[in-house]
Amino acid sequence: MFIDFAEIYIKAGDGGDGAISFRREKYIPNGGPDGGDGGNGGNVVFKADTGLRTLMDFRYKRKYVAETGENGGKRNRSGKGGANFEVRVPVGTLVKEKDTVRILADISREGQEVIIARGGKGGAGNQHFATPTRQVPNFARSGSPGQEFTAILELKLIADVGLLGFPNVGKSTLLSVVSSARPKIANYHFTTLSPNLGVVALGEGGSFVIADIPGLIEGAHEGAGLGHNFLRHVERTRLLIHVIDIAETDGRDAISDFDVINRELELYNPELATRPQIIAANKIDALYEPEKLEKFKIEMEQRGYKVFEISAATKQGVDDLISYTYEQLKTLPEIVLFDQEQEIEVLYETDEPKFTVRRENESYVVEGSWVDKILGSVNFNDRESLQYFQRVMKNMGVIEALEKKGIEEGDTVKIGEIEFDFVP
Known part of the structure; x- marks a missing residue:
């Protein structure tokens, strides 16, 4: 979370x-x-x-x-x-x-x-x-x-989009270039030890949450590697971007990698295998055998997947990928969470004290926004208006508060610019 x-x-x-x-x-x-x-x-x-x-x-x-x-x-x-x-x-x-x-x-x-x-x-x-x-x-x-x-x-935050793929395929790099997130990036398995979150901001106030979650390995559904932790977070996403190292820099096979990851999803939770996926064929800047890309695209498109050719390192093709992802999210419903959120007690704001009383040298000072408002509505040259003011001071507890502070008859009380002698 x-x-x-x-x-x-x-x-x-x-x-x-x-x-x-x-x-x-x-x-x-x-x-x-x-x-x-x-x-x-x-x-x-x-x-x-x-x-x-x-x-x-x-x-x-x-x-x-x-x-x-x-x-x-x-x-x-x-x-x-x-x-x-x-x-x-x-x-x-x-x-x-x-x-x-x-x-x-x-x-x-x-x-x-x-x-x-x-x-x-x-x-x-x-x-x-x-x-x-x-x-x-x-x-x-x-x-x-x-x-x-x-x-x-x-x-x-529940991530709208999860970045799926083996370790070192470029998920963290992709996250860093599409959002303000700054995940650790290094060339070894499980660089990302906990989910990294980024907010992708688009024009006109549009945005979505994307998560780079620890890489999967074969056997993840049984808890191998960081499997269970990864898969729990995948359950919360509405859409997956499956990042593939199309240059096969670790000597892997792109189609085989795609199949292994999806098999792990299905074994853990069959519903995950049906979650919408967009394929990001990454590292095209390091691709020296274009036929690998063509073979992969033909296979994936025959299976019904949309494939984007990108380079997270150079940002090539990334904007098109993100724009398409955002449009797809608009059509997808929210995912019902599997775990019930803990209920909390809701407490509502209560009124702040309307006034305070403090001792200042030989005087007692009454302060507060409420007191200032009262002063603005009183005509101290009018006897009835003054009597009204005195009643309000008593009813609101000002007199009692002064007495608790130790005020005695004849002591000076200051309220705003007004000073008067205290008469109990």
Whole structure:
């Protein structure tokens, strides 16, 4: 199993502020409050898309921010809600909050949608705060902030394409020239001791995952060489590129090699022998007997295989091979895995603390984005607005938090640019 990672910043939209407004109409000199509510902030929504195979797109775009809700308006007009921001991710993506490493979502089904970060709630306009004894509320409620955090995306990659063939036929070289993978390359058996993975990027966002898996030898189905490890990974691929050393540099016979490898596949799992194969006749740059290539092509094409003449070392013919492979993948269904993936418990992001209290010299400082929003909606020159602010501070636990820090009557409290003496 291969793991692809990406780190991104996510921010849901803030809620819009409620409006402070009063009716100003002809013949109605003392109109009541008519401030509308702020709109809710947009959510950041992840949606599973089977057309995506890797997290490559997240290497280039790392910031995902939903729209902020509009502020409320006059005449009881509510602000427009912020639009959701949809992020398409491959099926199988695991989303974690970076700081806590909590799992926020396991996106495992095509079309599945998960709200990863929730937008803030719009604030209430001053129309909601009118009472028989308070007919002119000169304050409104601010919108709450949307959730924001850095997320880690993990994707268990299943190779779409497996590179099949004996050791030293050029599989690792081919992988290195078609992707950013850098496998070890040397001229001895089992250079590749574990599967090497590469992502092949094509134009217009197309991509697929290709794996160079340890070379097979005769008897692999019985565990010879690295056989069992190899074959387990082959089971997960949708398409195989069978790489053949057409120059027969190790004194082998190309047709015989092809037959031996396919026999091992069938003995291990008969279904593998029916998996689509494309043949890459490699090392044509070292071919000194062209008749070998012609003989091989005639035989393979009679069996119904598509043969590409390539040189992984010089990249000759490689582009045509990759383009054809990509087009074939579009027509092939997903492979159902044989082993059941372990179920995980999904935990969802909880709200961060809305404020903090700290001691600074002889003062107590209350900080937080929520507090800043409240300050923006309070008129400290208006007695009723100030009373509203005091109630909010008490209801949200600010007073209790100050008392736990040891504040005493007369001590100074700082909230933003505002300072006042604490009165219990």
